[in-house]
Amino acid sequence: MSLLRVESVSxxxxxxxxxxxxxxxxxxxxxxxxxxxxxxxxxxxxxxxAGYAPPTTGEIWMNDIKVSGMSPEQCARAGIGRTFQVARTFTSMTALENVMVGAFLINKNVGDARQSAARLLSFVNLGQFRDKPAGSMTISEQRRLAVARALAVKPRLLLMDEVMAGLNPTEVRETVDVVLKIREEGISCLIVEHVLEGIMPIADAIVVLDYGKKIAEGSPEQVSRDPKVIAAYLGDE
Ligand SMILES: Nc1ncnc2c1ncn2[C@@H]1O[C@H](COP(=O)(O)OP(=O)(O)OP(=O)(O)O)[C@@H](O)[C@H]1O
Ligand SMILES: [Mg+2]
Structure with missing residues (x-):
């Protein structure tokens, strides 16, 4: 059964x-x-x-809820969480406070938000940064912080936009481990990524866009053998 359905979106x-x-x-x-x-x-x-820019035409559904046309807040309530390609970290706030910003969206109780944020920091392997300013963390750590903040809203689907870009192989592996843990929690992940060595080994399916159109869809193996996909990537070099 599909959680998210994107239907003829333009x-x-x-x-x-x-x-x-x-x-x-x-x-x-x-x-x-x-x-x-x-x-x-x-x-x-x-x-x-995620409701930041409604489709011109087409519909998007989360189970039986039509989310296309909803605001970002309504989409979040429908279970859609996201990270941003351009980081929105509050660099002078601590790691814990950054995650609490997410937690507050669903629970105004400070104690609850603090507890949930602390648990999520450990979940993304950033427990040691709890009381450190987010600006003192590496890019890789800040990306995982953004993932923790998105998880604090308790999504059923998490959209991650290039969380592996620019990371070294060790950092890619650390990020991949977190994505796998998220799936183990039963949360679906839709991942935009240029770092194919990060996404290809763990994806259940791959969707390929080129000039706005879907040009391929299937298992990572199928998609990476597809001549249209190879041409799109080579044309990009
Ligand atoms: N708000 C906007 N106004 C006008 N054009 C836009 C806007 N947002 C995106 N575009 C255009 O839409 C196209 C797709 O952009 P988009 O950012 O979705 O691509 P992308 O696949 O995420 O690229 P990248 O891998 O570089 O992040 C581009 O031509 C872009 O310039
Ligand atoms: Mg982009």
């Missing part, structure tokens, strides 16, 4: 078609990779799904 900005008639699904407890060259429309798709 998104236009004036004359630019950032997404064109894109359909795909994310099953409950699955990891789906959304890949494609720069400007393919991946972040735009996240903005459509």
């Amino acid at each position: 998104k236009r900005f004036g004359g630019i078609t950032a997404n064109q008639d894109v359909s795909f699904e994310v099953g409950a407890g699955k990891i789906v990779g959304l890949i494609g060259p720069n400007g393919a429309g991946k972040t735009t798709m996240f903005n459509c799904i």
Whole structure:
């Protein structure tokens, strides 16, 4: 049974078609990779799904709730969490306080928010940064902090936009371990990523966008053998 259903979504900005008639699904407890060259429309798709920019046409459903047209807050309440391609870390606040910002969205009780944030920091292996300013953390640690903050809203689907970009192989592995732990919790993950060695080994399915259109979909093996996908990536070099 699918948790998220994207149905014929198109998104236009004036004359630019950032997404064109894109359909795909994310099953409950699955990891789906959304890949494609720069400007393919991946972040735009996240903005459509999470309520930051409604689709021009098409519909998006979370189970039996139509989320297309809803505000980001309503989408969050429907179970959609996200991280941002451009970090929104509060660098002078502590790691704990950053995660509490997420926790407060669903629980105004300070003690509860603190407890839930502390648990999530440990979950993403950042327990030791609890009382340190987020600005003192590495990029890799700040990305996992953003994941913890998104998890604090208790999503059933987590959208992660390039959380592995620019990381070294050790950091990619640490991030992959966290993604696998998230799936073990039963939370579905939709992951936009250029770091294919991070996403390909763990994805249950891959969706490929190019110039706003879906050009391929299937297992990581199927997609990486697809001539259209190879051409899209080579054309990008
Ligand atoms: N708010 C906007 N207004 C106008 N054009 C936009 C807007 N947002 C995105 N676009 C355009 O839509 C297209 C898709 O952009 P998008 O950011 O979704 O790509 P992407 O796949 O996330 O790329 P990248 O891998 O570089 O992050 C681009 O041509 C971009 O310039
Ligand atoms: Mg993007």
